[in-house]
Amino acid sequence: MKTEQKILELLSNNGIRKTNFRIELLELFYKNKHGLSHRDIKEAIECMPDKVTIYRALDTFMEKGIIHKVPDINNVSRYALTKHECAETHHNHAHFICNSCHKTFCMDDIQIPEIQNAHGFKINSIKLILEGKCSDCSECSH
Amino acid sequence: MKTEQKILELLSNNGIRKTNFRIELLELFYKNKHGLSHRDIKEAIECMPDKVTIYRALDTFMEKGIIHKVPDINNVSRYALTKHECAETHHNHAHFICNSCHKTFCMDDIQIPEIQNAHGFKINSIKLILEGKCSDCSECSH
DNA sequence: TCTTAAATGCGACTATGTTGCAAAAATAAA
């Protein structure tokens, strides 16, 4: 299915109105393989929405599970498309942060380890964050 | 050895001057079992330092390895004492975040899993973050 | 076309964090 079509369905299925901005925002998420910050979005979106509009779209997409938070080095919120189109239960996955370009990637195929309760702490979920160099930054030596 | 004594040695060994504020800040870190944010510190410290003074002390302690960053739910910087007094190499360890009180704890005894390189990503370090309920928050039901 | 609920823009606001510079305090040297 074409991306454009998928985006319109995604908005329909979640009862979100098809405004130019929200369509363009989803296109941006589909185009990028890494997590996007508010600033990334502000700089990339053509129709120049107010910053509040961006924050509110991100909130809405989060609530509907269309996007999810990804970790970031500098304490900034980043988001990426939630890929599990079929899964009802949230598919927990690892994330990779490149120490060179600071991009964050979802690693859907890496196994999250099981940890048993420790010292009175009741563990509900586990986050695994890998750091290193992404493929783009590995190519150039030194 | 008494905490007071340990603090003075810690400052001496790292060439940091023994000001009232920095001593009090280290006392605060010794007293707390969980990570502290700038705001936590501002509210707890008696001698009411300027916010910049706090940020700079944290920077200095970080550089010397006296404290380290711990994760936080709301993208705020949090810090905790680095415990490995003997170890030269940085002892990598897991962290636990309580979803109820939002405190972060260092879990020195939990094994960090080994992950092999995946799809061109070169992995240098691994962070493991556990979420759930801490012992304080588990006690009270519901 | 008309209605209504969602989405947007604007202004004001809070919180976190940084930088430059001058004054104060801690340590080392005399």
Add this chain to the structure above:
DNA sequence: TTTATTTTTGCAACATAGTCGCATTTAAGA
């Protein structure tokens, strides 16, 4: 003890991230 050097501190100004209320606009349904 006094002096000199280097840290540490406080202040002001700034930068960026994020939130809230309210009036206006717009998408979608009747």
